Amino acid sequence: xxxxxxxxxxxxxxxxxxxxxxxxxxxxxxxxxxxxxxxxxxxxxxxxxxxxxxxxxxxxxxxxxxxxxxxxxxxxxxxxxxxxxxxxxxxxxxxxxxxxxxxxxxxxxxxxxxxxxxxxxxxxxxxxxxxxxxxxxxxxxxxxxxxxxxxxxxxxxxxxxxxxxxxxxxxxxxxxxxxxxxxxxxxxxxxxxxxxxxxxxxxxxxxxxxxxxxxxxxxxxxxxxxxxxxxxxxxxxxxxxxxxxxxxxxxxxxxxxxxxxxxxxxxxxxxxxxxxxxxxxxxxxxxxxxxxxxxxxxxxxxxxxxxxxxxxxxxxxxxxxxxxxxxxxxxxxxxxxxxxxxxxxxxxxxxxxxxxxxxxxxxxxxxxxxxxxxxxxxxxxxxxxxxxxxxxxxxxxxxxxxxxxxxxxxxxxxxxxxxxxxxxxxxxxxxxxxxxxxxxxxxxxxxxxxxxxxxxxxxxxxxxxxxxxxxxxxxxxxxxxxxxxxxxxxxxxxxxxxxxxxxxxxxxxxxxxxxxxxxxxxxxxxxxxxxx
Amino acid sequence: xxxxxxxxxxxxxxxxxxxxxxxxxxxxxxxxxxxxxxxxxxxxxxxxxxxxxxxxxxxxxxxxxxxxxxxxxxxxxxxxxxxxxxxxxxxxxxxxxxxxxxxxxxxxxxxxxxxxxxxxxxxxxxxxxxxxxxxxxxxxxxxxxxxxxxxxxxxxxxxxxxxxxxxxxxxxxxxxxxxxxxxxxxxxxxxxxxxxxxxxxxxxxxxxxxxxxxxxxxxxxxxxxxxxxxxxxxxxxxxxxxxxxxxxxxxxxxxxxxxxxxxxxxxxxxxxxxxxxxxxxxxxxxxxxxxxxxxxxxxxxxxxxxxxxx
Numbered sequence: 001x002x003x004x005x006x007x008x009x010x011x012x013x014x015x016x017x018x019x020x021x022x023x024x025x026x027x028x029x030x031x032x033x034x035x036x037x038x039x040x041x042x043x044x045x046x047x048x049x050x051x052x053x054x055x056x057x058x059x060x061x062x063x064x065x066x067x068x069x070x071x072x073x074x075x076x077x078x079x080x081x082x083x084x085x086x087x088x089x090x091x092x093x094x095x096x097x098x099x100x101x102x103x104x105x106x107x108x109x110x111x112x113x114x115x116x117x118x119x120x121x122x123x124x125x126x127x128x129x130x131x132x133x134x135x136x137x138x139x140x141x142x143x144x145x146x147x148x149x150x151x152x153x154x155x156x157x158x159x160x161x162x163x164x165x166x167x168x169x170x171x172x173x174x175x176x177x178x179x180x181x182x183x184x185x186x187x188x189x190x191x192x193x194x195x196x197x198x199x200x201x202x203x204x205x206x207x208x209x210x211x212x213x214x215x216x217x218x219x220x221x222x223x224x225x226x227x228x229x230x231x232x233x234x235x236x237x238x239x240x241x242x243x244x245x246x247x248x249x250x251x252x253x254x255x256x257x258x259x260x261x262x263x264x265x266x267x268x269x270x271x272x273x274x275x276x277x278x279x280x281x282x283x284x285x286x287x288x289x290x291x292x293x294x295x296x297x298x299x300x301x302x303x304x305x306x307x308x309x310x311x312x313x314x315x316x317x318x319x320x321x322x323x324x325x326x327x328x329x330x331x332x333x334x335x336x337x338x339x340x341x342x343x344x345x346x347x348x349x350x351x352x353x354x355x356x357x358x359x360x361x362x363x364x365x366x367x368x369x370x371x372x373x374x375x376x377x378x379x380x381x382x383x384x385x386x387x388x389x390x391x392x393x394x395x396x397x398x399x400x401x402x403x404x405x406x407x408x409x410x411x412x413x414x415x416x417x418x419x420x421x422x423x424x425x426x427x428x429x430x431x432x433x434x435x436x437x438x439x440x441x442x443x444x445x446x447x448x449x450x451x452x453x454x455x456x457x458x459x460x461x462x463x464x465x466x467x468x469x470x471x472x473x474x475x476x477x478x479x480x481x482x483x484x485x486x487x488x489x490x491x492x493x494x495x496x497x498x499x500x501x502x503x504x505x506x507x508x509x510x511x512x513x514x515x516x517x518x519x520x521x522x523x524x525x526x527x528x529x530x531x532x
Numbered sequence: 533x534x535x536x537x538x539x540x541x542x543x544x545x546x547x548x549x550x551x552x553x554x555x556x557x558x559x560x561x562x563x564x565x566x567x568x569x570x571x572x573x574x575x576x577x578x579x580x581x582x583x584x585x586x587x588x589x590x591x592x593x594x595x596x597x598x599x600x601x602x603x604x605x606x607x608x609x610x611x612x613x614x615x616x617x618x619x620x621x622x623x624x625x626x627x628x629x630x631x632x633x634x635x636x637x638x639x640x641x642x643x644x645x646x647x648x649x650x651x652x653x654x655x656x657x658x659x660x661x662x663x664x665x666x667x668x669x670x671x672x673x674x675x676x677x678x679x680x681x682x683x684x685x686x687x688x689x690x691x692x693x694x695x696x697x698x699x700x701x702x703x704x705x706x707x708x709x710x711x712x713x714x715x716x717x718x719x720x721x722x723x724x725x726x727x728x729x730x731x732x733x734x735x736x737x738x739x740x741x742x743x744x745x746x747x748x749x750x751x752x753x754x755x756x757x758x759x760x761x762x763x764x765x766x767x768x769x770x771x772x773x774x775x776x777x778x779x780x781x782x783x784x785x786x787x788x789x790x791x792x793x794x795x796x797x798x799x800x801x802x803x804x805x806x807x808x809x810x811x812x813x814x815x816x817x818x819x820x821x822x823x824x825x826x827x828x829x830x831x832x833x834x835x836x837x838x839x840x841x842x
Contacts, residue, residue: 067713068813136815142710148687149670149712154805154815236688237823242671243686276578277586285596307673308684309691312622316615323607327600334599337567340574342587347575355575359568366560369607373614375552378621379680382673382708448677450708453716457704532588 008415008512026111027515031118032096033413038122039093040482042084047478049077054437054471057464060456067454071140072155074452076132078143079160083167084125086398087256090263091209092121092174094405095202097413099178101506101513102196104187104522109180117173124166131159142452144253147234147245151226158227165220168213171259175209178202187505189524193284196504196528200287201266204294208255208262212298216252219245243308250301258297260394261361262290264401265332268354271408272336273529274502275351276343280529282335289328296325306377315374322372329365333358348500349423353404356431360396364389367442384453384463385445391438403430403481410485411495415512418488426484430477436470503529542703542724543679544696548617550680556610621681624694628660635665635672635685636754638714640705648737653705653722655697656730662694668754673709676722684709697724713767713816714757746835749828753820761839767816769809775837781807797833 007013009029012021022030056063056070065073100108108114132138135156141149145164150157182203186195222233223245232238234245265286273280280286302310302318310318336358345351367389370376380386411417440463445451449460456464498507505522506513541547577583631653632643642650642663655661665674667687674693675682678701683693707718725733750756758767769779777792783806790796790807799806802821808814820829 067716068816071710071713071715140712146671146710149710152670152818153712154818240688242688277580279588279590281589282591282596284591285600307682308671309686309689312619315618315622319614320611323611324604326607327603330603331596331600333567335596337571337574338595340571340578342583342589343574343578344580344583344586345575345578346580355571358571362564362567366564369560369610370553370556373552373556373610375549375614375617375621375680376556377614378618378682379549379553379677381682382675448675448704448706450675450706450716452710455716531586 006510006514008510009515010414010512013515024115026107026115028096028100028107028111028114029413029513031114032093032098034118035088035092035096035121038125039085039089042080042125046077046081046085047475049073049080051471051475053077054468056454057456058468060458060461062455068137068140070454071452072132072138075139075142075160079128079139079164081394082143082256083164084121084128086260086394087171088121088167088174089260089398089402090267090405091178091202091205091259092117092170093402094198094267094409095174095178095263098409098506099199099202100181100185101509101517102504103182103185103199104190104505104518104524105181105185106516106518106521108177109184110177113173114177117170117177120166120173121170124163124168124170127159127166128163131156131163135159144249145220145223145245146249147223147226147240147242148236150223151235158224161220161223165217165224168217168220171209172213175206175213178206179210182206187522187524193287194524194527197269197280197283197286197290198263198266198504201262201269201290204290205259205262208259208294208297212252212255212259215248216256219248219252222248243305243310246305246308247301250304251298254301254304255294255297257393258293260398262293264357264398265290265329267401267405267408268336268357269332270502270504271350271354271404272339273531274408274500275346275348275354276340277346277501277531278339278343278529279527279531280335281338281341282331283527283529285331286335289331292328293325296321296328300325303372303377306374307381319372319374319377323369326365326369326372329361333362333365346500349418349420349427350404350408350500352424352427353400353407356427357397357400357404360392360400360434364392364396367392380445382451383445384441384449384451387451388438388441388445391441396434396438400430400434403427406485408500409506410488411499412506412511412513414489414492415495415510416488416492417495417499418484418492422484423481426477426481428477429473429480433470433472433474433477437467437474438470440464440466440470503531540699542697542699542701543676543681544698545617545621546678546680548620552610552613552617555613559606559610621694624662624692625660628662628694629656631661631663633663633665633674633685634668635674635707635718636668637670637712637757638707638718639757640674640707640718640720641751643740644734644737646734647739648734649740650737652720654730654733655722655724656727657697657700657724659727660694660696662692665691665693668752669757670711671709672707672711672718675706675708676703677706678703679722682708697722700724700726744835744838746831746833749824749832750835753824755832758817768812771836771839773840775839780810782810783807794833794837797836798829801829801832 009027052073056065137155139157139160140155141157182199225231226233232240234240234242269286300322303322306315444460444463495511497511634641642653665685667685672685674685679695681693681695683691701724703722705720705722760766760770761772763770763772774792779790780787781790802819804817805814
């Protein structure tokens with residue numbers, strides 16, 4: 001622990017005080033925290049909307065709301081969770097907080113642009129929230145905005161689409177900033193293959209953000225033009241093609257899945273060596289598999305459209321490529337497990353979340369195989385099976401990785417330690433609640449229950465009831481976890497600079513870090529996970 | 533609990549699909565259990581109390597190659613089974629009976645040879661059938677889970693789906709592409725019957741040629757998805773006995789008493805949000821101005837005038 005007095009990034013920095021001191025700060029750690037608070041609030045809103053859906057589905061028929069309200073709620077749940085929580089989530093929060101420190105930099109390459117990205121994000125987010133309360137009722141298209149339903153419905157689609165369009169710019173600019181930072185600002189001696197694997201994952205992610213997001217931007221603009229000026233891109237009544245929308249939408253939205261999951265894999269790759277006190281197994285395999293996923297991930301969007309009437313050739317080529325992209329993910333899992341072999345394992349909260357991640361991600365990934373295969377996808381496409389699958393990947397994967405990162409870096413972020421016993425109990429409740437909420441949905445889908453169903457037939461009731469109970473268990477876990485962390489941030493005991501025995505650069509500086517991270521720029525000579 | 537494994541398959545597609553499922557689930561289950569078990573064993577065996585000093589193991593190129601090559605082979609096997617079970621679905625036999633299928637918010641309609649319409653899909657057993665599907669409004673998707681078939685129904689184009697029903701019985705037809713308010717109620721039934729029964733049924737269905745012209749226009753525009761003709765309350769008011777009916781409507785939220793006449797019916801088609809009948813919601817119906825030609829609107833109004841209460 002350092003004894004030299006210093007000013008941490010959490011303390012007032014002069015010029016302004018209070019909130020304004022934060023809102024005008026270009027410090028990457030402060031921007032990361034501001035993202036975290038905003039995303040945390042959106043996440044809770046999304047969770048509550050999800051819970052309302054689960055209550056509605058507790059019994060067949062109308063339980064607490066009508067179908068129009070239900071359709072609005074699942075749309076808003078999707079828009080908030082996808083565009084405002086999971087896509088920005090890990091890279092905007094922990095990427096901002098720790099990527100510059102891990103590569104030994106003072107800040108990102110363009111700090112002002114970084115702050116602007118946050119403001120753009122907030123502007124988009126406010127638009128998205130406003131779309132719920134203005135116009136002719138909340139949008140009811142689902143987060144996918146499929147045409148021509150989205151070009152015809154009378155609800156407030158225009159504002160929601162504009163919000164997604166604006167949010168995209170925040171993503172593009174963050175991607176650009178991270179690419180330049182990683183290329184130009186690594187500490188002396190830190191070659192590409194001496195860089196920790198979280199920055200590697202962010203680097204792959206950033207390229208997707210930069211290259212794929214403009215496509216959805218253009219697509220959403222086309223949708224707006226169709227609604228406002230009646231230009232027929234997608235609606236056949238105006239001479240358009242509805243399938244064109246689906247192609248353009250998924251060309252972005254499938255790679256967007258990797259924007260969520262690659263940084264999650266990066267986080268897990270940091271946590272496992274620390275708690276095993278062992279060098280990561282297969283460093284290069286993990287780094288290169290991130291790049292492979294980002295590359296091949298561009299070419300598999302058609303697997304969302306096996307039933308939409310593409311040619312047979314297109315269908316089998318997309319299926320083939322989808323199976324190829326499964327391999328690098330498997331490689332990562334094997335390397336993570338191999339890292340535990342002959343380690344010295346400490347079962348601390350972040351590691352428990354990492355283990356839960358591996359288990360849930362495996363279920364999500366393996367159930368994805370029957371969605372990649374043509375014959376089986378025809379059966380489960382657009383059923384509750386798909387809902388279960390992507391919640392296992394997005395929530396079980398990205399969500400649990402976020403919680404893992406939160407518990408891993410919390411002492412560094414606040415200089416305080418949380419109650420680890422309560423954190424472990426919350427983890428257990430979360431893990432059980434999660435599986436109880438989503439696993440029954442695999443079974444429901446295999447029984448033939450379509451997704452986005454307001455009402456259902458009696459044969460689906462058992463699964464729906466179990467799922468709703470699981471939803472409440474999960475909610476209790478989330479509340480317990482967050483409360484524990486809030487209490488710790490306010491009154492927790494002082495945390496040491498390196499509570500877990502980590503080897504990457506963020507553990508060499510005080511907790512919480514000073515404004516420009518390093519007193520003297522670090523010089524790197526060793527590999528990142530060197531426990532010799 | 534799983535209905536996806538049938539002792540006797542309901543269609544010619546089901547066996548291949550279920551075989552692909554079993555292969556994929558089998559391999560997946562093996563890996564999930566195997567990796568989880570290894571992980572738990574490592575956690576116990578190498579817990580820091582039992583194993584205080586970690587051994588720093590260098591990477592192994594041979595291992596990396598092994599666990600790249602083996603999964604690649606396995607996923608290629610899975611791809612292959614998905615491919616061979618799927619390819620017959622796109623290989624439509626020339627002798628299949630054609631049933632024209634029209635999806636609209638929120639109902640299915642099946643047209644048999646001889647211009648005969650049905651809201652249920654009646655099929656003779658063991659004979660191939662091809663559904664020529666199109667949509668009148670938004671994207672729908674026709675799903676018969678027992679047959680393991682699904683294909684999107686897209687406006688402006690015709691999609692095809694074929695199969696041979698191989699088991700007598702009634703099977704749910706559901707819509708799996710979200711299509712708005714009554715998506716979860718957009719259902720029908722596929723009824724597989726012996727050939728003789730099918731012939732008797734088809735002969736009993738009247739031809740649809742002498743249908744009122746106004747009704748034909750309304751069917752093409754899917755009015756019946758929201759407005760019933762028999763007094764049932766759906767998304768919008770029923771057409772039964774609508775002409776001359778006294779109604780309370782809201783104009784900008786202010787209640788007004790009106791009697792339905794042809795001017796009102798015209799306004800309700802071209803500017804549906806202007807007057808909202810009490811008890812119904814705004815914003816659910818789009819304007820049909822420019823969508824239905826003027827003279828057709830007049831034909832519809834004439835038809836609506838004939839729909840008196842029984």
